[in-house]
Amino acid sequence: MTYIRYGFWAVVAVCLIAVGLANRAPTELSAMPKALADALGLSPTVTMPLFVLLFLGVGLGLLIGFLWEWIREYKERAASRAKDRELAALRREIASLKDEKHEGQDEVLALLDKAS
Numbered sequence: 001m002t003y004i005r006y007g008f009w010a011v012v013a014v015c016l017i018a019v020g021l022a023n024r025a026p027t028e029l030s031a032m033p034k035a036l037a038d039a040l041g042l043s044p045t046v047t048m049p050l051f052v053l054l055f056l057g058v059g060l061g062l063l064i065g066f067l068w069e070w071i072r073e074y075k076e077r078a079a080s081r082a083k084d085r086e087l088a089a090l091r092r093e094i095a096s097l098k099d100e101k102h103e104g105q106d107e108v109l110a111l112l113d114k115a116s
Contacts, residue, residue, distance in 0.1 A: 016055075019051055019054065020049075020051040020055075021051075022051075023049065023050040023051040023054060024049050024050070024051065025049065025050055026047050026048065026049060026050075027047070027048060027049065027050045027053055028045050028046070028047050029045065029046045029047075029048065029053060030043075030044070030045045031044040031045070032044065098113075101113075
């Protein structure tokens with residue numbers, strides 16, 4: 001299974017390298033339309049290779065997707081924590097009930113009964 005995983009990541013790496021090599025041309029990224037930038041006197045532009053822009057877009061999309069999924073699963077995580085707290089409380093209650101049941105008995109017999 002490890003070799004399959006390494007093989008998969010090797011194929012992904014080759015594909016990313018191929019995309020990077022095919023899209024090396026410099027591209028100008030503008031934050032505003034030219035007419036609006038001229039009217040405001042601002043011209044926030046960046047020149048970078050196209051593959052960097054593509055990879056940043058994919059990375060940003062993944063980041064937004066992971067964040068969205070983390071927020072969406074909040075209810076499930078909260079319910080799981082509540083169940084964990086309830087389970088811990090029930091285990092404490094069982095232990096205290098076993099202690100009460102064996103009060104006044106022989107300690108060895110009480111320990112053996114608790115273990116079962």
